[in-house]
Amino acid sequence: MEKQTEHEHSGRRSYLPFVRIEQFEAKAKSVLSRSAYAFQSTGATAEITLRENCLSFSRLLLKWRCLRGVANVDLSATVQGDGIASPICVAPSGLQGLAHPDGELAMARACTRSNTIMTASTVATFSLEDIASAAATCAARSSPQWFQLYCLTDRELTRQLVLRAEKVGYRALVMTIDLPPIGIRYVGERAFTFPPWNELANFSGAASQSASQSRRVTFDASMAWHDIDWLKSITKLPIIVKGVMSAEDATEALRRGVSGIWVSNHGARQLDSTAATIEVLPEVVHAVNGRVEVYVDGGVRNGGDVLKALALGARAVFVGRPALWGLACNGEAGVCQVLELLNKELELSMALCGCPSVHDIPESIVVPAAKYRSNL
Numbered sequence: 135m136e137k138q139t140e141h142e143h144s145g146r147r148s149y150l151p152f153v154r155i156e157q158f159e160a161k162a163k164s165v166l167s168r169s170a171y172a173f174q175s176t177g178a179t180a181e182i183t184l185r186e187n188c189l190s191f192s193r194l195l196l197k198w199r200c201l202r203g204v205a206n207v208d209l210s211a212t213v214q215g216d217g218i219a220s221p222i223c224v225a226p227s228g229l230q231g232l233a234h235p236d237g238e239l240a241m242a243r244a245c246t247r248s249n250t251i252m253t254a255s256t257v258a259t260f261s262l263e264d265i266a267s268a269a270a271t272c273a274a275r276s277s278p279q280w281f282q283l284y285c286l287t288d289r290e291l292t293r294q295l296v297l298r299a300e301k302v303g304y305r306a307l308v309m310t311i312d313l314p315p316i317g318i319r320y321v322g323e324r325a326f327t328f329p330p331w332n333e334l335a336n337f338s339g340a341a342s343q344s345a346s347q348s349r350r351v352t353f354d355a356s357m358a359w360h361d362i363d364w365l366k367s368i369t370k371l372p373i374i375v376k377g378v379m380s381a382e383d384a385t386e387a388l389r390r391g392v393s394g395i396w397v398s399n400h401g402a403r404q405l406d407s408t409a410a411t412i413e414v415l416p417e418v419v420h421a422v423n424g425r426v427e428v429y430v431d432g433g434v435r436n437g438g439d440v441l442k443a444l445a446l447g448a449r450a451v452f453v454g455r456p457a458l459w460g461l462a463c464n465g466e467a468g469v470c471q472v473l474e475l476l477n478k479e480l481e482l483s484m485a486l487c488g489c490p491s492v493h494d495i496p497e498s499i500v501v502p503a504a505k506y507r508s509n510l
């Protein structure tokens with residue numbers, strides 16, 4: 135199995151003849167079952183924010199800057215103290231086995247080969263231990279992995295997840311705070327039913343069996359900011375809160391001593407008619423004022439989008455669906471190709487905007503499109 139993957143990866147011939155992320159999306163739609171595609175693609179209610187997440191990027195323009203010595207553009211970045219090849223990382227998404235039989239294992243291998251972060255979901259198809267070892271055994275070098283945590287009604291089960299993630303070497307906990315309740319996804323819910331908890335890999339082991347049977351396990355809607363204090367009391371891992379969409383919540387998160395703030399609207403799958411993430415990023419960056427790293431995801435579909443987010447203060451940018459489309463189209467090699475494509479576009483955009491390093495990207499290279507129109 136491993137050999138086959140090596141072959142797949144090393145032969146560029148196995149790369150699809152695609153030059154844009156949208157081509158991966160179109161192919162994913164054609165190869166996935168109706169329900170798997172519905173699960174991946176759907177946004178909340180009328181999907182206004184789903185569209186806006188992408189459109190808001192196109193309302194920001196990049197300022198072209200010339201003669202700035204860009205023979206060597208360096209994409210290398212650091213997150214939570216760990217070096218990675220580029221600031222483009224992979225967001226958590228559940229049930230990746232729906233996209234490809236190797237699911238999260240292929241995703242983990244692709245992220246390791248690309249030397250970037252994979253964030254493994256609580257509701258993955260494979261256990262967090264198997265995902266960690268897939269990454270550890272596939273390349274000479276290892277890249278940091280993060281574990282995304284949902285706080286469950288069974289706190290002991292939640293604590294066990296944290297301890298298990300620590301034990302196998304995840305480098306940070308990403309606490310998703312924008313769910314529950316689960317958003318209304320009209321399109322997806324018609325075609326897709328979420329599997330029962332005890333069929334999810336992280337909950338089927340002997341250790342969690344009794345807990346998952348003794349109580350009805352579900353996402354904990356009673357979760358509140360003081361639960362971050364509880365989480366801090368049970369782990370030494372850095373805690374990153376994912377789902378921050380306001381300066382107020384960013385300030386509260388800082389007060390609780392988190393190590394990172396992740397601006398996200400859950401890929402527009404939760405609350406519709408809310409702002410696009412790139413619109414909210416500046417107010418969060420302003421509130422945080424350099425005290426912790428700020429990340430963003432939502433609607434990133436090309437390297438230019440990444441550059442805009444970096445210029446507006448993101449330390450790293452995460453992609454959800456684009457990585458899933460790569461996985462659906464061509465497993466591990468498909469994810470590698472998606473990441474390569476985005477990285478190439480980022481490198482070129484940085485060169486043309488006169489930015490040779492991700493550590494020095496001025497905010498001034500991002501200009502609202504309306505500014506130019508008002509000059510006419």
Ligand code: FNR
Nearest residue numbers: 174225226227228255310400401432433453454455
């Ligand atoms: C997600 N997302 C998500 N987030 C999370 O914290 N835990 C999870 O298990 C999931 N699951 C999930 C499944 C699917 C199919 C999607 C599309 C998304 C949200 C994800 O981490 C991220 O915030 C968005 O996907 C980013 O938006 P884009 O890149 O998909 O536009």
